[in-house]
Amino acid sequence: MSVIVKEAGRAISRADERAPISSLLKANLRKVFPDHWSFMLGEIALYSFIILLLTGVYLTIWFKPSMTEVVYNGSYAPLVGIKMSEAYASALDLSFDVRGGLLLRQIHHWAALFFMAAMVVHMFRIFFTGAFRKPRELNWVIGGSMFLIVLLEGFAGYSLPDDLLSGVGVRIVAGIIEAVPIVGTYLMFFIFGGQFPGNDFIPRLYTFHVLLVPGILLALIGLHLILIFYHKHTQYPGPGRSNTNVVGFPLFPVYVAKAGGFFFVVFGVTALMGGLVSINPIWAYGPYVPDQVTAGSQPDWYIGFLDGMLRAMPNWEWEDFLGRTWSWNIFIPGAVMPGILVGLLLAYPFIEAWVTGDKREHHLLERPRNNPTRTGIGVAAIVFYGILVINGANDLIAITFNLSINQLIWFTRIAIFIAPPLAFLATRRFCLGLQRRDREKLLHGRESGQILRLPHGEFIEIHTPISDDEKAVILSKEDYPVVAAPPATDENGVRTPGLRAKRWRARLSRAYFGDNIQKPTPAEIEAAAHHSHEEHDHEVEELHAGGKEVPAVLGPDSH
Amino acid sequence: MSEKTSTELATAEHHGEEPLFPLPPHRHRLTDTDPRAARRAERQVATMFVLSALLVVAFVAVYVGVDVRSTLNLGPFGVVNASNLLLGLTMGGAILLIGIGAIHWAKKLMSDEEIVDERHPLGSPKEDQDAALEAFQTGVAESGFVERKIVRRSLIGALLLFPVPLIVFLKDMGPTDVNVLxxxxxxxxxxxxxxxxxxxxxxxxxxxxxxxxxxxxxxxxxxxxxxxxxxxxxxxxxxxxxxxxxxxxxxxxxxxxxxxxxxxxxxxxxxxxxxxxxxxxxxxxxxxxxxxxxxxxxxxxxxxxxxxxxxxxxxxxxxxxxxxxxxxxxxxxxxxxxxxx
Missing domain, CATH: 2.102.10.10 (Rieske [2Fe-2S] iron-sulphur domain)
Known part of the structure; x- marks a missing residue:
């Protein structure tokens, strides 16, 4: 052991003569990170990205990004003698004739699906706990941008093998690009090097997929992590935790072992999935031919909501007086809506900060119930997204459950407007109910379920006081003030500048916090304790003290 | 609730500077108190690492010994590619065991006493901000960027035009005769x-x-x-x-x-x-x-x-x-x- 320490010390001092390693290690080796399972979600995303880089490099060894037509002559018998692009043929070769090639391809695909899923759930965690608040707004924007970039990257990778399924996906994207007003047709011609499908798309997409986007992602992930390190990780409220400290375990050795170990867990599980569970069996679809399609075509899950939107949109198309075509039926779901959704996503921290007028740093996470409007917005967004994902698979649902596809689409068209607001209201109510319950618990303790009849005939329920740990969590709630609208003019009769915006802000502030349940003040808690003691505990204690049988205890603990 | 009380509360309240309740006392694990449990955990971790190494050997054996086209009949799961299945199981297992071993080690044998770090306000100290601003001002003054209008404006113009070639290059990405459609x-x-x-x-x-x-x-x-x-x-x-x-x-x-x-x-x-x-x-x-x-x-x-x-x-x-x-x-x-x- 001592040899290890000595050798490490020597290595460090040798390195130190060339770069200030010791100062760096001193500052960071024992850096504290808080512990919570939900902090692993971002890690899964990061590790999936590393797995993608690793396996992707291997795939480039055998994959040939070319649309040149070749006749397949490999070892997958059903396709022998069939004309196909070199890209598809090389994807088949690496699946059937390269040892471990299929495994690498399947690990790559599974890692991509995990990457997206981990990002989405990670984003939920950040959103619902308010971790995006100052000083982390920029990191939210970086993360949200990465979500969009990874979505495009995933679609690009899915399209590269040029099989029938992914080729239809590319055909759809080409159709969406064509629907962009004014520049759409040119854009499509530029991207495809002419008409669809042309001969240029796969090689161009390949450079995009293996060079351009991974480079951008690498830079953004680096920035994301540097900011996390610099800000120090947020933590959940609890005893000993405050906004100005961070409680947890040191980077070395605990997190080196746990987070480092977790990389191997994610990689190991992904590799097992690659060996055990078939994903994207491209040989079953056949090569892409523009006049063929498979029924029940489904994109990878993360594209599902876009496809669902495309399916639900009514068929609006204009031809203006100049004979120009406005394909609203494609442009709105294909480009406008995704733009609005991503814009709202990225802007949310700034919207909320404007409404609250809150300029303080927040390092203690907020419980979702304590910000009912934000939580409601989040759940409404999930419901909105969920309906679209389901509609993206409506043909499979119609077949599986023997339903009418037309009715399913009409259901989506209506539900997409009705369900999210309902989800918002229900969630908000639910949160306020939980706030009330928290207040009750602080004031009177937890309902024990034991009903007690007192000698004079009164029935009471025994409340048991809650632990300090629980109190610490509940008391972490912040009571945001409702911002009042300023008067229209000041005392000199001068109109308040920016009055309209300020009135809006007051309205939104009321919507956010107007219904919040105030947490009790220390005085109230004190008074409640005193009161309940006077009322009941006193009598119960007396009964116990007198050695008498407690009369008529009903409830779950009575026998 | 009234707006007044709400405002009073929020302004009167501290912003979580001090924890309201102290850290609960640390509870020792079995491996902290019982040396036999600690040795058992040690053996478990080492077993996982050894198994991982063995699986790597197995992986190489599969790579060399199992034909890439050979299949296995897994009954209800159908016929699968033997090479892919076995390579995945050995490689995945080897990697996974390193991970589980390391995490087990951390959870059972490394100190699980929570430590507290203080956070410091994120911004730079006031002196640094002032010094930075001053350095910037000195630089601006020395460059003459403000006074030498003609230099400044011509530079801005040149910089605005500099990306033009990069955009012009894109013109030949594809033809523009849309009538072929x-x-x-x-x-x-x-x-x-x-x-x-x-x-x-x-x-x-x-x-x-x-x-x-x-x-x-x-x-x-x-x-x-x-x-x-x-x-x-x-x-x-x-x-x-x-x-x-x-x-x-x-x-x-x-x-x-x-x-x-x-x-x-x-x-x-x-x-x-x-x-x-x-x-x-x-x-x-x-x-x-x-x-x-x-x-x-x-x-x-x-x-x-x-x-x-x-x-x-x-x-x-x-x-x-x-x-x-x-x-x-x-x-x-x-x-x-x-x-x-």
């Missing part, structure tokens, strides 16, 4: 060949209710010549036959031949090929986004996101009795585009 291979007298067999069709080959996919003669030569599938992406058609009295309308007078109708196969929504045909209703359903067209009624849209009817190809027979195009398409096929008109 209006043309297909079809012209008067082209024979209609059934897909796959590439045989010309006679009217009697089609029964009422059938649908066949077809393409123009000469498509394959064009494809060979151009080395692209572009022609196929536009020229592909479907033929359906219905009783002549069932045809309610067509896009042109007598564009059918004895109840045989020809339509583009490319959806007018975003271009998926369509061949899901419901005989009874004469509806054609796109498998991608469920646009539905009524082929007995000019191919008009009856449901879904597509806005335009399926373009119809007028057909007839030639002197040898084979089905041919009576003319080319009279409107562009495939998805709408800005210049389509």
């Amino acid at each position: 209006r043309e297909t291979l079809w012209k008067k007298g082209d024979r209609i060949l059934v897909d796959i067999t590439l045989q010309p069709l006679r009217p009697e080959d089609l029964n009422v209710g059938t649908l066949v996919s077809a393409s123009p003669e000469g498509l394959n030569e064009v494809q060979e010549l151009e080395h692209t599938q572009n022609a196929r992406a536009k020229a592909s058609i479907i033929l359906v036959r219905m009783k002549p009295e069932e045809i309610r309308s067509q896009q042109g007078d007598n564009w059918d031949y004895q109840g045989i109708l020809a339509f583009s196969k490319i959806c007018t929504h975003v271009g998926c090929p369509i061949a899901l045909y419901q005989q009874r209703t004469h509806h054609l359903l796109c498998p991608c986004h469920q646009s539905t067209f009524d082929l007995s009624d000019s191919g008009n849209v009856v449901f879904g996101p597509a806005a335009r009817q399926m373009p119809q190809l007028p057909i007839t027979v030639d002197e040898e009795g084979y089905l041919v195009a009576a003319d080319g398409f009279q409107q562009p096929v495939g998805p709408s585009f800005w210049e389509r008109g």
Whole structure:
């Protein structure tokens, strides 16, 4: 052991003569990170990205990004003698004739699906706990941008093998690009090097997929992590935790072992999935031919909501007086809506900060119930997204459950407007109910379920006081003030500048916090304790003290 | 609740500077108190690491020993590729065991006492901010960026124009003659060949209710010549036959031949090929986004996101009795585009 320490010390001092390693290690080796399972979600995303880089490099060894037509002559018998692009043929070769090639391809695909899923759930965690608040707004924007970039990257990778399924996906994207007003047709011609499908798309997409986007992602992930390190990780409220400290375990050795170990867990599980569970069996679809399609075509899950939107949109198309075509039926779901959704996503921290007028740093996470409007917005967004994902698979649902596809689409068209607001209201109510319950618990303790009849005939329920740990969590709630609208003019009769915006802000502030349940003040808690003691505990204690049988205890603990 | 009390509370309240309750006392694990438990955990961790190493050996053995084409019959799970399965199990297992071992080590044997770090306000100290601003001002003054207007403005102008070449390069990414989207291979007298067999069709080959996919003669030569599938992406058609009295309308007078109708196969929504045909209703359903067209009624849209009817190809027979195009398409096929008109 001592040899290890000595050798490490020597290595460090040798390195130190060339770069200030010791100062760096001193500052960071024992850096504290808080512990919570939900902090692993971002890690899964990061590790999936590393797995993608690793396996992707291997795939480039055998994959040939070319649309040149070749006749397949490999070892997958059903396709022998069939004309196909070199890209598809090389994807088949690496699946059937390269040892471990299929495994690498399947690990790559599974890692991509995990990457997206981990990002989405990670984003939920950040959103619902308010971790995006100052000083982390920029990191939210970086993360949200990465979500969009990874979505495009995933679609690009899915399209590269040029099989029938992914080729239809590319055909759809080409159709969406064509629907962009004014520049759409040119854009499509530029991207495809002419008409669809042309001969240029796969090689161009390949450079995009293996060079351009991974480079951008690498830079953004680096920035994301540097900011996390610099800000120090947020933590959940609890005893000993405050906004100005961070409680947890040191980077070395605990997190080196746990987070480092977790990389191997994610990689190991992904590799097992690659060996055990078939994903994207491209040989079953056949090569892409523009006049063929498979029924029940489904994109990878993360594209599902876009496809669902495309399916639900009514068929609006204009031809203006100049004979120009406005394909609203494609442009709105294909480009406008995704733009609005991503814009709202990225802007949310700034919207909320404007409404609250809150300029303080927040390092203690907020419980979702304590910000009912934000939580409601989040759940409404999930419901909105969920309906679209389901509609993206409506043909499979119609077949599986023997339903009418037309009715399913009409259901989506209506539900997409009705369900999210309902989800918002229900969630908000639910949160306020939980706030009330928290207040009750602080004031009177937890309902024990034991009903007690007192000698004079009164029935009471025994409340048991809650632990300090629980109190610490509940008391972490912040009571945001409702911002009042300023008067229209000041005392000199001068109109308040920016009055309209300020009135809006007051309205939104009321919507956010107007219904919040105030947490009790220390005085109230004190008074409640005193009161309940006077009322009941006193009598119960007396009964116990007198050695008498407690009369008529009903409830779950009575026998 | 009133706004007043709310404001008072929020301003009076500290912003979580001090924890309200102290850290609960640390509870020791069994491995902290019982040396035997600690040794057991040590053995478990080491076992996982050793197993991992053994699995790597097994991986190499599989790589060398199992043929890439050999299969395994897993009963209810079907026949699988043995090489892929075994490589995945050994590689995944080896990696996973390192991870589980390391985490087990951390959880059982490394200190689990929480430590507290203080956070410090994120901004730089005031002196640093001032010094930074001053350094910036000095730099600006020394450069003369403010006074030397002509230098400044010409620089800004040059920098604005500097990306222009980078954008101009993109011009040759593709052609800009969009009129090719209006043309297909079809012209008067082209024979209609059934897909796959590439045989010309006679009217009697089609029964009422059938649908066949077809393409123009000469498509394959064009494809060979151009080395692209572009022609196929536009020229592909479907033929359906219905009783002549069932045809309610067509896009042109007598564009059918004895109840045989020809339509583009490319959806007018975003271009998926369509061949899901419901005989009874004469509806054609796109498998991608469920646009539905009524082929007995000019191919008009009856449901879904597509806005335009399926373009119809007028057909007839030639002197040898084979089905041919009576003319080319009279409107562009495939998805709408800005210049389509």
